[in-house]
Amino acid sequence: MNLVCIITALPAESRVFIDALRLRHVQDCGWRFYAGDHYRLLQTGLGKLKAAAATSTLLHSQPDISAVINVGVAGGTQPTGTCLQAHKITDEGTGTSWYPHLPPKRLTPDLQSTEVLTLDRISDQYRTDTVFDMEAAGVMSAATAYLSTDAIQCVKVISDNPDSSVQSFSKQVAIEHMQRTVPPVLEMLRWYEQMENSSARQSEISSLARQITVEVRHTMSESHQLTRLLHRYNSLTNNKLDVQQLQTLKSATAVRQYLEQQLSDVPLTYE
Amino acid sequence: MDTIYIEKDVVSHGKTAQICARYPKARQVLIDRYSDVFNSRAQNFREQKKNPSLILANKPGKRVHETPPGYHIGGQHNYYFSHMLNCVYDCRYCFLQGMYQSANYVVFVNTDDFFQDIKDTLEKHTEPSWFFSGYDCDSLALDPITHFVDDCLEQFSKLDNACLELRTKSTQIRPLLKRVAQPNVVVAYSLSPQAIVAGEEHGTPSLAKRIEALKALQAQGWKIGLRFDPLLYADNFENLYGEMFEQVFAAIDMSRVHSVSLGIFRLPKGFHKQLIRLYPDARLLAAPIQLHDGLVSYPEQTERDMREFCMSRLSTAINLEQFFPCS
Numbered sequence: 001m002n003l004v005c006i007i008t009a010l011p012a013e014s015r016v017f018i019d020a021l022r023l024r025h026v027q028d029c030g031w032r033f034y035a036g037d038h039y040r041l042l043q044t045g046l047g048k049l050k051a052a053a054a055t056s057t058l059l060h061s062q063p064d065i066s067a068v069i070n071v072g073v074a075g076g077t078q079p080t081g082t083c084l085q086a087h088k089i090t091d092e093g094t095g096t097s098w099y100p101h102l103p104p105k106r107l108t109p110d111l112q113s114t115e116v117l118t119l120d121r122i123s124d125q126y127r128t129d130t131v132f133d134m135e136a137a138g139v140m141s142a143a144t145a146y147l148s149t150d151a152i153q154c155v156k157v158i159s160d161n162p163d164s165s166v167q168s169f170s171k172q173v174a175i176e177h178m179q180r181t182v183p184p185v186l187e188m189l190r191w192y193e194q195m196e197n198s199s200a201r202q203s204e205i206s207s208l209a210r211q212i213t214v215e216v217r218h219t220m221s222e223s224h225q226l227t228r229l230l231h232r233y234n235s236l237t238n239n240k241l242d243v244q245q246l247q248t249l250k251s252a253t254a255v256r257q258y259l260e261q262q263l264s265d266v267p268l269t270y271e
Numbered sequence: 272m273d274t275i276y277i278e279k280d281v282v283s284h285g286k287t288a289q290i291c292a293r294y295p296k297a298r299q300v301l302i303d304r305y306s307d308v309f310n311s312r313a314q315n316f317r318e319q320k321k322n323p324s325l326i327l328a329n330k331p332g333k334r335v336h337e338t339p340p341g342y343h344i345g346g347q348h349n350y351y352f353s354h355m356l357n358c359v360y361d362c363r364y365c366f367l368q369g370m371y372q373s374a375n376y377v378v379f380v381n382t383d384d385f386f387q388d389i390k391d392t393l394e395k396h397t398e399p400s401w402f403f404s405g406y407d408c409d410s411l412a413l414d415p416i417t418h419f420v421d422d423c424l425e426q427f428s429k430l431d432n433a434c435l436e437l438r439t440k441s442t443q444i445r446p447l448l449k450r451v452a453q454p455n456v457v458v459a460y461s462l463s464p465q466a467i468v469a470g471e472e473h474g475t476p477s478l479a480k481r482i483e484a485l486k487a488l489q490a491q492g493w494k495i496g497l498r499f500d501p502l503l504y505a506d507n508f509e510n511l512y513g514e515m516f517e518q519v520f521a522a523i524d525m526s527r528v529h530s531v532s533l534g535i536f537r538l539p540k541g542f543h544k545q546l547i548r549l550y551p552d553a554r555l556l557a558a559p560i561q562l563h564d565g566l567v568s569y570p571e572q573t574e575r576d577m578r579e580f581c582m583s584r585l586s587t588a589i590n591l592e593q594f595f596p597c598s
Contacts, residue, residue, distance in 0.1 A: 144313035235553065
């Protein structure tokens with residue numbers, strides 16, 4: 001199962017997911033962090049800098065997180081409570097844009113997509129083709145250092161528009177609007193959780209390699225060679241490797257020779 | 272197709288409307304330039320391949336390029352053009368996954384500009400020029416959406432001095448079968464033994480279906496080409512390829528085949544590295560390899576054995592004039 005993390009800015013944005021996913025508060029380094037069996041929630045605080053710093057810390061310290069979804073409130077011209085996913089996220093300050101590779105439409109057929117423009121301060125200069133938020137670009141900027149754009153999504157709900165100004169925004173109103181994001185976000189969470197993760201197989205091989213290199217000293221280059229040989233072995237045979245025997249060998253060269261010998265006995269055929 | 276990115280410059284292009292009409296439920300996202308999406312960082316080719324998006328764009332600048340040396344089927348002047356980037360199929364050995372960050376399909380809708388460039392290129396030579404369309408994509412696979420073949424055949428029917436190769440693994444041959452065969456067009460199929468099709472050419476038509484398509488095209492008078500490229504190493508190589516040659520020779524009139532080419536698996540070093548990163552468990556990567564002149568391929572002796580075996584079988588069915596090795 002893949003681990004997926006929701007990233008929000010405010011307590012009012014987090015509450016609905018803490019309840020829906022039965023997450024528990026976990027003491028972590030400076031940010032509000034919640035955990036369940038398969039899901040995590042990181043509450044970063046307001047603004048793109050905090051969002052970027054928290055996202056970066058999270059993904060650096062928890063490399064097993066395979067996808068993140070930034071969820072929160074936004075301003076736009078749509079009716080309040082309209083839920084949207086971002087097909088483009090732009091940092092207004094730098095002009096940098098990101099294009100999340102969106103999940104299949106069948107997951108959330110009614111969810112429209114939009115551009116999200118991340119501002120440094122609140123604005124009421126609403127635009128028809130864009131919604132405003134204050135974190136999405138920070139999350140994207142940090143998360144793309146660890147994850148690919150198919151594993152970073154952004155879902156926003158309209159909390160203020162020309163008819164309902166940001167001044168009338170309250171915690172209770174935000175929680176009500178955020179309820180709308182729960183069904184599509186849960187769909188995405190389940191999809192990511194069940195997704196065949198190409199990196200899972202790779203981490204199995206990496207873990208096997210680690211078990212060997214802990215016992216037998218390998219240089220960086222020898223470790224790469226070892227990983228390649230383990231992948232080759234894996235692609236040619238379903239036989240389980242005798243790791244304990246490999247751990248008793250005296251050097252990286254001996255490990256390599258052993259694996260090469262094993263591989264030379266396995267034919268490469270297509271049937 | 273769930274998402275269609277559309278360059279602002281081509282929003283009102285007729286072909287854009289035609290393609291979008293095929294996918295009325297797709298999300299449409301306006302973009303400035305296709306490269307903003309296609310070349311952006313942090314993309315995962317393997318994950319995108321599961322649910323690729325379509326990008327409709329204008330191709331500016333140079334649209335017709337000279338082919339690399341050795342890429343020809345007997346012509347003196349050889350060019351390629353790419354009306355789209357990327358391929359609907361998912362062949363493990365494909366160089367496109369090393370070349371591009373993205374698995375999304377880019378379709379250039381300004382086909383008239385391509386044809387104008389082809390005409391301009393023709394004027395440089397008095398001898399016939401060859402134009403290859405299946406270099407960065409499969410020529411036919413997305414044809415029901417792009418209608419590229421109809422446009423292309425229409426244009427080439429008016430060009431006496433131009434020859435066209437459509438290279439494909441696709442069996443979408445309806446637009447060809449509904450037309451009278453054109454003497455300046457070769458429809459070339461990439462062929463591999465069925466076990467390799469199943470193991471490494473994901474999402475492609477079976478060998479039998481490709482042979483059926485070749486037969487149908489040949490029966491209607493189209494010139495056909497056979498591309499045994501890339502040949503992949505296996506310990507049962509001779510059985511696999513021997514059986515495939517028998518299937519092909521039994522179904523097709525080899526004396527009427529326009530051209531046959533043969534190439535051993537090879538990839539630039541960087542592309543090979545990317546392939547390992549994307550698919551470390553791919554079976555074809557378990558074969559012994561060597562680096563020669565920046566290209567990753569099999570050891571020389573292995574290559575020689577593979578080539579000699581194939582040549583010995585091919586020489587029973589074709590003349591030397593029909594044969595063009597790939598380098």
